[in-house]
Amino acid sequence: MAGRGGPRGRGRGAPALRGRGGGPSIGSVPSSGPGIPNQGDHIATVGVKRSAFGSSGRAIEVFTNHYEVSIPQGMIYHYDAISPSEHTLPARLNMELIVKLQERDHPEIFTPRGVYDGRKNMFSVKRFPFENDTRTFDVTLSDPNVQDSPGRAAVGRGPKIYKIKLTKVAEINPEVLSRFLEGSQSHDNTVLTAITALNVVVRMEPTKNYPFNVRSFFTPREQKDIGGGLVLWRGYFQSVRPAIGKMLINIDISTGTMYKEGPLLNICLEFFNRGNDPNILAPARGLPERERLRLQRFISGVRVMTNAANQGQQGRTRTPRVVKKLSSAGANSLSFTMREGGTMTVAQYFARTYNRPLQHPAILCVEVGNGALIPIELCTVVPGQIMRKQVPPEKTKDVLEFATKKPADRLASIRNGLGVSLPRFATILIRQFGLHVKDTGGPLSVNARVLNPPTLKYGQNSKQPTIVPRDGAWNMIDKKFFQPATIKAWVVVVYERQNRFRDENAKDMIAGLLEACAAVGIVVQDKQPLVFWENAQGTIADHLRKAGLACNQKKGVFPNLIVAVLPEQATDIYTAIKHFGDVSTGVATQCLKSQKCTRAKQQYYANVCLKINVKLGGINTIPDARSVSILTDPHNPTIVMGADVIHPAAHSEGRPSFTSLVANVDSDTAKYIADCRVQTSRQEMIDDLEDMATHMIDMYINYRRNVEKKPNPQPKRIIFYRDGVSEGQFRQVLEHELPQIKKACAKMKVDPKITVIVVGKRHHVRFFPKRPDEADRSGNCRAGTVIDRDIVHPLEMDFYLQSHGGLLGTSRPAHYNVLYDDNRLTADGIQQLSFALCHVYARSTRSVSIPAPVYYADxxxxxxxxxYDPGANLDLTETGTADDAHASEQLEVFKNNFKPLHRNMQFLMYFS
Structure with missing residues (x-):
């Protein structure tokens, strides 16, 4: 699966995705606090209106990657740009056509020039002189004055003609934007269109001159070859966004994964990384079908130039051709029927037509857009092409290394990026729209605060029962778990070869684990677990079942923990072990890597114990009640829920999306349970939320009643954190998911007050310390840095919180949007609550970047x-994707084969 396939929780830099209407205001609206714009009841919002700013914590100032921009004063005219007789064309081609229309064909009409987004929207400061405000133009990419200009069709035909229809659809008065920034105008379609127009203005020139995706463009001035036919290019993100009282432009660096330019043959050989022998691409010489399909998925969509004569322009096509797929046989085995009769192989055709025998006639051909077959050796990849597929897993490390920059270096790149993204040749274009970037003072300085971390409580037998984290980290020296678990019996199953993980290695590992368990308070009743070496090629479930039966035979009890030692690259074994434990038997499993176990330090086993304890029902640490009164108020029992959806990779058809809901069952919001479901591919809203929420409420009530013996087991509050929805889907969360939570409450006969908060990390907002003494050791802002002024939404309650300490590169804060709030929580309350929940993530002694229940849901x-049963041979990888015709059928197979969690695991943090 891809990490995240659909649109995620973007910041306010994605106005074009936000479909704000004029619906009723949602949430409580106390009177405005100091510094808050005067917001009348007539101002409609999707989320909760901001009523006051937060004030707790230590006040500081930080730099952010924003610059202030002025608002246009004159009218802006909005045109629909469509090509009525064509299918949807690539944005790159659309852009080229509009440029030709304005600059070459009709400069007398398009002066000053309009700006275009590559899709449907065109904006101009001038109303074009069209009859009835609409006109259709014929545009060709070829220059009629140049015989061999790009875009001319084959000999004997004229150039291909594209029809472009421009129709005025709206007039934008920038005054509505001014009112919106002041808080006296709803975020309606007029505001939305005005912000979209400004974004198109700043992006037009870069996207005209560089490869681009939705909001970034990429230049070759900084690049890195990572092998496999791929090169990384440095890119620049830019987005115009509203803030309180002003418009800002958000500038950031990004990374583009590009196809390497040059001979396609070289790229294909690099992809397989098996030397320079072209015959590895020959089906007749052993190229497996699975590998051919893998290569086909990699190069499909690539634009290539073909050069049959290998010199000059004589044999070169005038426009690049798009690779659709690979042939199933080599050029010397592919035959076709000629118009004059008779058959000929592709290799023979190119040898006769161009008087040049192929050097590698046995290797594959590419099929291009018009169905023609062209030998790979005659194709050259056009430079500057973005690889829009999932990055191969083995290249992820290279991408991260290239993308990672220390905060000071990143800020310097952003300063430089402003000169690239808004170059001097674009100045006239930007100024004609009245858009001026105030960059003389450098990046924006904003007000921030550093929140106090919560106090954490450990077990009563600890020498130091409480601790206050520093810079988002703490250690467990001299501390016992708040609620240690018990290992009644356990077995060790080793999947590494015995000559690499010997008997003494197993003994050292067991001794290390026992010592770590004793240090944190985990009770181990069985000090001598049985150890088995197994062959990874066998059936994993049989191995584990056999180990469990042996334990029962010898010790009279089945194990409640299975520890498995795995070799490197053992994903299939890991999946099979987890299926056996989480789905089939309900026995806790803990996987370890053999390399880490060999001569491991005690810190490694201490970290393993963090996972084992909660998998067996223990609790590692809880926040002190005085630190987070919202969570621990005995009169208002609180359930904190985290929900997420994950989508298949792009181009993976027939693969489902998965949903999850995680919630605490205890009064200290430290013990969580989870539910996971499967649903329609790439659907963001959760279909089964009512059922999942009902289960969570039921489990919470039972735990408080039967385990904690509380007199008031029913929840009075629900805090629902939703991960990763884009701003355009906020209203859907309120219309589709919130009612399901309310129905679950009604079903359980409880009536808690509900707060809905969206947490997003798919944005480009960054913060940088202004002074060295305000940075942590990594050079980042300190954990607990919160910003709810200056760069936030003009009307709605949102804030940025950097809750974790930095490790590598520049930390990314989480963006919180409060969509609904029956609990009438204050800004300080929600911010402190969210920060505290980032400290109860059981798997580490560091605070994390988003609240623990959201992290768990992910x-x-x-x-x-x-x-899924490993024996069912269901392939969830991108390489196993179905074709379009069988996608829906395949999706049903995945839905029907999805197994529920074992009943025993429904009470435990099996996912830790």
Missing amino acids: IVCSRAKNH
């Missing part, structure tokens, strides 16, 4: 593949 989704 993990549960990514492990959904463990719910």
Whole structure:
């Protein structure tokens, strides 16, 4: 599965995705606090209106990657740009056509020039002189004055003609934008269109001159060859966004994965990384069909130039051709019927037509857009092409290394990026729209605060029972778990070869684990677990079942923990082990890597114990009640829920999306349970939320009643954190998911007050310390840095919180949007609550970047593949994708084969 396929929780830099209407205001609206724009009841919002700013914590100032921009004063005219007789064309081609129309064909009409987004929207400061405000133009890419200009069709035909229809659809008065920024105008379609127009203005020139995706463009001035036919290019993200009282432009660096330019043959050989012998691409010489399909998926969509004569322009096509697929046989085995009769192989055709025998006639051909077959050796990849597929897993490390920059270096690149993204030749274009970037003072300085971390409580037997984290980290020296678990019996199953992980290695590993368990308070009743070495080629479930039976025979009890030692690259074994434990038997499993176990330090086993304890029902640490009164108020029992959806990779048809819901069952919001479901591919809203929420409420009530013996087991509050929805889907969350939570409450006969908060990390907002003493050791802002002024939404309650300490590169804060709030929580309350929840993530002694229940929901989704029987041969990888014709049929197969969690695991943090 891809991590995240659909649109995620973007910041306010994605106005074009936000479909705000004029619906009723949602949430409580106390009177405005100091510095808050005067918002009348007539101002409609999707989320909760901001009523006050937060004030807790230590006030500081930080730099952010924003610059202020002025608002246009004159009218802006909005045109629909469509090509009525064509299918949807690539944005790159659309852009080229509009440029030709304005600059070459009709400069007398398009002066000053309009700006275009590559799709449907065109904006101009001038109303074009069209009859009835609409006109259709014929545009060709070829220059009629140049015989061999790009875009001319084959000999004997004229150039291809594209029809472009421009129709005025709206007039935008920038005054509505001014009112919106002041808080006296709803975020309606007029505001939305005005912000979209400004974004198109700043992106027009870069996207005209460089490869681009939705909001970034890429230049070759900084690049890195990572092998496999791929090169990384440095890119620049830019987005115009509203803030309180002003418009800002958000500038950031990004990374583009590009196809390497040059001979297609070389790229194909690099892809397989098996030397320079072209015959590895010959089906007749042993190229497996699976490998051919893998290569086909990699190069499909690539634009190539073909050069049959290998010199000059004589044999070169005038426009690049798009690779559709690979042939199933080599050029010397592919035959076709000629018009004059008779058959000929592709190799023979090119040898006769161009008087040049192929050097490698046995290797594959590419099929291009018009169905023609061209030998790979005659194709050259056009430079500057973005690889829009999932990055191969083995290249992820290279991408991260290239993308990672320390905060000071990133800020310097962003300063430089402003000169690239808004170059001097674009100045006239930007100024004609009245858009001026105020960059003389450098990046924007904004007000921030550093929140105090929560106090964490450990077990009563600890020498130091409480601790206050520093810079998002703490250690467990001299501390016992708040609620240690018990290992009644356990077995060790080793899947590494015995000559690499010997008997003494197993003994050292067991001793290390026992020592770590004793240090944190885990009770181990069985000090001598049985150890088995197994062959990874066998049936994993049989191995584990056999180990469990042996334990029962010898010790009279089945194990409640299975520890498995795995070799490198053992994903299939891991999945099978988790399926056996989480789905089939309900026995806790813990996988370890053999390399890490060999001569492991005690810190490694201490970290393993963090996972084992919660998998067996223990609790590692809880926040002190005085630190987070919202969570621990005995009169208002609170359920905190985290929900997420994960989508298949792009181009993976017939693969499902997975949903998850995680919630606490205890009064200290430290013990969580999870539910996971499967649903229609790439659907973001959760279909089964009512059922999942009902289950969570039921489990919460039972735990408080039967385990904690509370007199008031029913929840009075629900805090629902939703991960990863884009701003355009906020209203859907309120219309589709919130009612399901309310129905679950009604079904359980409870009536809690509900707060809905969206957490997003798919944005480009970054913060940088202004002074060295305000940075942590990594050079980042300190954990707990919160910003709810200056760069936030003009009307709605949102804030940025950097809750974790930095490790590598520049930390990304989480963006919180409060969509609904029956609980009438204050800004300080929600911010402190969210920060505290980032400290109860059981798997580490560091605070994390998003609240623990949301983090858990993300993990549960990514492990959904463990719910499939390994023996069912269902391929969830991109390489196993179905074709379009069988996609829906395949999706049903995945839905029907999805196994629910074992009943025993429904009470435990199996996902830790």
